[in-house]
Structure formats: structure tokens, C-alpha cells
Amino acid sequence: MTMFRLHRPARALLAAAGLSAVIAVTGCAPLVQPVVEDRGYIFDPSDLEKLQTGASKEQVRTVMGSPSTVSTVDGEAWYYISSRFETVMFYRPKEIERTVAAVYFDKSEAVQEVAYYGLEDGQIVNFVDRTTPTRGKELTILGQLFGNLGRFNNPGAGIPSVGTGDPNQRR
Template identity: 30%
Template sequence: MKSMNVVAKWLIILSSVITLSACSSWIYRIDIPQGNYMEQRDVDKLRVQMSKEQVRFVLGNPVAQNSFDDNIWHYYYAIQYGNGNKMERALVVHFDEGRLAKVEGDFELSEEFDTPLDN
């Protein structure tokens, strides 16, 4: 009789564990964004010779500025989706004498990038 109680207890524990582990796929997990949200349409607005203020208006404040060179700004965006996937994008903006000179990173530059806004 005692062994039946032990077996019954273990069967209840085992079925509870299996049931609860199946429910874990139903749990909603939120998306976790970090950094500056950037889209291609924002990067398309960049033009050579833009001032730092203009770049800041288009892209926002940089995530990091080079401590030794104020003419390099780093933009980074990552999102960890609730389903486990992750997306990362980075952009490095270079200035020369306070004017936008070069952009590197995970975005394509527009065809108008080399045309200053004044023209």
C-alpha cells in the first residue's frame, strides 16, 4: 500500500512537470530594444557637410562618442525579440571640422549623400 502511494506521488509530480513545461511556450515574452532606433529612411536623410546639430536632429544622440576624437560618433541599435531572434545594426559617423564627412555601417547611403543640402 505504501509503495502505491509513492508511485502515485511520483506520477503526479511527473505529470505536473510535463504539463508545466508544455505551458512555457505559451508565455508571452516582450521585445527588448536597446540603443538608437534607426531606419533606412533616417540614414537616407544624411548628406555630406551636415553640421553635428543636423546629424543629431536626424539620428538622435549617439550611443557613444570617441573619448579621444569628438569627430566620431557611434550609433547602435539592437532588439532581442521575445521569440529568441536578435537584430543588430550599427552606424559610425565621421566629421571633419564639425561637418559630416563619412558614414560607415549596416545601412546603405542614398545616392544624394555626396550632394550637400545647400546645393
């Protein structure tokens, strides 16, 4: 009885095929469950139904609590904002759901209207931008490279050159 032997390239190819099959099978199954978190105001549907046209600001505050934010124009609107974020592994959190209840008041500070908005009704506005705008010329990479060509022609411009002096002298 002879034993079936594979040559080294054939064994490597077989091992690669087996590893590919294992990766393909496990890649289809969700290995990592996303972390879901709620942020902001947690809506209770029964509280939202209690808001009636003509209610005072104090009645709204008693039912709903303090608003997430207030309109900057005379405080004529209160906003209760709730968001749901999903985070998968090390990626940035992604907002998957947003609910905004807007309570609009008239001049006598009575509820005029209650409106509901979702994620599809608005756009995300970044109030804090982490980039600093630069002023001046916007140069391309070629402009930056060729712009520096004439700046380094004068070797005696007050910049000490490396390797001058006595190599045996210590400082």
C-alpha cells in the same frame, strides 16, 4: 464485487508518476513570456537614409538628434546605439540585438562615412567592474588554512579568554 486496493508504496509510486507526467507536459509549454525592452537610440530607417557624405555635423544632429556617445579623439565620430534586451522571470537581462550607427567626420567636420554595426561585430566591454582586485599573494584554500596554524599558539597575547573571573559577578 471486490474493490481493487493499492498498497501504500504502490499509491506513492502512482502519485509520483502522475506528478511527473504533469510536470513533463507543462514543462514543454512556455509558461512565462520574456519581457523585451528597447534601450538607447530608436532607429528610424528613413532618417538613416537621409545621411549623405559631405553633410555637416549640424545637419546630422538635425536628422538624427544627439548621439549616444562621441569619439574621445577630437569628436571625429558620433555613435547612435540601440540595444534590445530580453528578461525572463528573475534572471539578468540578456542583450539579444544591438545596432550601432557610426557617423565618421573628416577634418572639415563633414560626414566622411556612415557605418552600421551589430551585436556580432563587437564584444561587450564592461566599463564599470563591480569587483575590487586584491593585491598581494594569491593563496589557495590549503595555503590559507595552514598559514593560520602558528598564529594562535600564545594564549596570553592580550586577548582576554572567555570564562575568567567570578561567574556570580555582574557587569
